[in-house]
Amino acid sequence: MSSTTTGEQPRVFLSYDRTNAPLARLLQCDLARAGLEAWLDTSDIAPHDPDWETTIAESIRSCDHFILLASIEAAASVAVSDEFRIALESEKKIYILRTCLLENLPEAWRVRQIVDFTFAEIGYHGALSKLVTSLMGKPSQKISSLLELLDGGDLTVGEAADVLGEDASFTVDGITFRYLPLMPSAYSTTFLVAPEHNRLALPDQLAFLCKCTGELSRGDTVAEVMRHRLQEHLPVWVFFLKGHVPKDSNRFMIPLNDPHIWADLARSATRVLQAPHIKGKPMDLYLECPAVLAFDIGGRLRGMTPFRCFQFDYQSSYFEVMRSDIAK
DSSP states (O other), X not given: OOOOOOSSOOSEEEEOOGGGHHHHHXXXXXXXXXXXXXXXXXXXXXXXXXXXXXXXXXXXXXXSEEEEEEOHHHHTOHHHHHHHHHHHHTTOEEXXXXXXXXXXXXXXXXXXXXXXXXXXXXXXXXHHHHHHHHHHTSOOOOOOXXXXXXXXXXXXXXXHHHHTTOOOEEEETTXXXXXXXXXXXXXXXXXXXXXXXXXXXXXXXXXXXXXXXEEGGGTTSHHHHHHHHHHTTOOOOEEXXXXXXXXXOSEEOOOTTOHHHHHHHHHHHHHHHTSTXXXXXXXXXXXXXXXXXXXXXXXXXXXXXXEEEEEEETTTTEEEEEEEOSOO
């Protein structure tokens, strides 16, 4: 997702810990779709900028609004603390986006405007609409979501991806697949991945990939899932929960001492599988994640919809059914 730099000073500065980067990138894209220019360090600082600290400070001072993505990691981040201090000194209007279930916000954050981005009460797009309305000082223009686009079913997958501002794609066996962002969380992003030229209407059987472990060099595994489904003559529509990558790491991983991340991923999987258009459809689970999380997801899904659970075999580069309650 690219920045929407127009040559003007940025209106919104996004402050976050790198652990929460997936949500920050999606939020930047969606704020741009709403007509707001959002500044994000990973896309708005030139690589190897020797004076990046000055660049960040100047960007905070020149913005109209300062948004802090509040998480356990952000609360412990020196960089986020420094950015918050500069925003205070510059008398910027500050919004605190509560992205996870923090028991205690830092005292300095508590006196600011807090927006619930845990999506517990309302979905991501409901929270986004409230934020944009507050930022613009007027009711926000409608920001399309994937679930709303599914209601119409008039677009192709590629057209829907363009509407949602997502340009990622890959090709398997001559078929181009596009990513459509569905639901973010503080530690993951969920996409619908489907053939670019198909009409945006879900088939009767779906697949769900939870990718939370493994080397980045292996990619996202989603291409292997598509190849397997093509070989088995199964619908190639996959909901893909992409886990986070910790700072200074080259792996998808869930730290053992961070149970809040485990809980967030399990909640995210459940939220997807219970969403309109998805709930009740037979589901194939492809779980590249720790066994404990796989059991948690499977347990939450039991009784919700018929499902099969596949395990990826790294030796044979193939998937085998571990469990199935779908009638043959």
